Amino acid sequence: MMILHHWPLDPWSRQARLALAEKGCKVELRFQRFWEPDEEFYDLNPAGLTPVLEDRSGDETIVLVQADAILAHLEESRPEPPLLPTSPAGRAEVRRLVTWFDRKFDAEVNAYLLHEKLEKRMQGLGAPDADMIRVGRDYLRHHLDYISTLLESRDGLAGPRYSLADLAAAAHLSCIDYLGDVPWDSFPSAKAWYERIKCRPAFRSLLDDRLPGMPPARWYADLDF
Numbered sequence: 001m002m003i004l005h006h007w008p009l010d011p012w013s014r015q016a017r018l019a020l021a022e023k024g025c026k027v028e029l030r031f032q033r034f035w036e037p038d039e040e041f042y043d044l045n046p047a048g049l050t051p052v053l054e055d056r057s058g059d060e061t062i063v064l065v066q067a068d069a070i071l072a073h074l075e076e077s078r079p080e081p082p083l084l085p086t087s088p089a090g091r092a093e094v095r096r097l098v099t100w101f102d103r104k105f106d107a108e109v110n111a112y113l114l115h116e117k118l119e120k121r122m123q124g125l126g127a128p129d130a131d132m133i134r135v136g137r138d139y140l141r142h143h144l145d146y147i148s149t150l151l152e153s154r155d156g157l158a159g160p161r162y163s164l165a166d167l168a169a170a171a172h173l174s175c176i177d178y179l180g181d182v183p184w185d186s187f188p189s190a191k192a193w194y195e196r197i198k199c200r201p202a203f204r205s206l207l208d209d210r211l212p213g214m215p216p217a218r219w220y221a222d223l224d225f
Contacts, residue, residue, distance in 0.1 A: 002027040003054040005041060007034050008209040009118060009178060011110065012067035012102070013051040014171035019071050020053075021202030022167070023078045027053075035123045068102075071164060083164045094158040097165035101172050105143055109176065112136025117179050121214070137181060144187040151189045162197075170197045174206055180217030184225070191225075199223050 004020065004027050006013035020027050032041055037048040044052045045065045053064040055073065064070045075084055084091050113136035116128040147169065150157050158165035173194065176182050184191040197203060207221040219225040 001056045003030055003056070004028070005030045005032045005044065005050055005052040005054075007032055007050045008211065009114070009175045010034060010050050011106070011168075011172040011175050014174060014206060015067040015168055016051040016053060016070045017205065018167050018171060018202050019074050019083065019164075021205065022081065022083060022200075023074050025074070025078065033122075035119075068098075075164075083162075083167065085159060085161070085163065090159055094163045094165045097158050098168045101168045105169075105172050108139035109136050109143060110172065112139070113176055113179060113181055117181075118175075118214075122211075137183075140176065140181065141183065141186070144183070144190050147190045147193070148187050151193055157193075162200075166193075166197060170194065170203070178209070178216040178220055180220075195224065 002020065002025055004013075004016055006017065006029060008014075008031070017027075017029070032038075032050050032052075034048065034050050037045075041052070042048055044054070044063055047065070049066065051067060051070060053070045053073070055062040055064065055077075062073070064073050071083075075082070084094055112132045116132050116136070120126055120128060147157065154160065156162050156166050157169055173182060177194075184194070198207065210216065
């Protein structure tokens with residue numbers, strides 16, 4: 001049995017959910033507000049951040065904290081289907097791109113759009129700042145342009161096959177897409193790539209996510225948008 005403590009529009013929680021689904025793992029999802037973690041959750045992760053995976057499938061429970069640890073554990077303990085290439089160069093490229101989205105995309109896009117339009121509302125931190133939203137949207141276009149450049153010579157972001165690089169990028173972009181801020185029509189190759197990922201069975205539960213009082217963009221759950 002596995003238990004994933006997550007928050008629906010946390011990109012790292014989504015990475016964990018996608019990886020678990022790709023590996024065919026049965027998992028119980030437990031909703032956790034990362035801005036007000038309870039004492040039981042602090043016992044699992046003193047940092048108070050999602051995601052946290054409790055893997056109870058073996059003789060002893062393994063507690064995995066944060067997406068990178070969860071993804072590495074799943075790749076090691078459940079190697080099929082593989083989400084990393086076999087070659088050292090291919091693995092290095094996947095890891096480079098995962099870091100790109102977890103650090104650069106997060107700092108330049110999530111820090112503005114998710115914070116202003118979602119986190120401030122959830123945490124009662126006041127109205128969104130239009131100037132900050134504009135900055136985040138400008139950065140987002142740069143990232144979509146980079147994705148489009150990668151896809152000029154690759155079927156996936158890191159190479160010919162779907163990998164953790166695609167998974168990480170889609171997890172981040174899906175949160176922004178929930179808010180309706182991704183200008184897909186201006187980036188047709190990125191849009192086609194994302195449509196393929198949305199059609200994967202592992203992605204279906206993400207498309208069902210809904211936050212009370214904050215519905216997604218009208219095209220969010222459409223496979224052909």
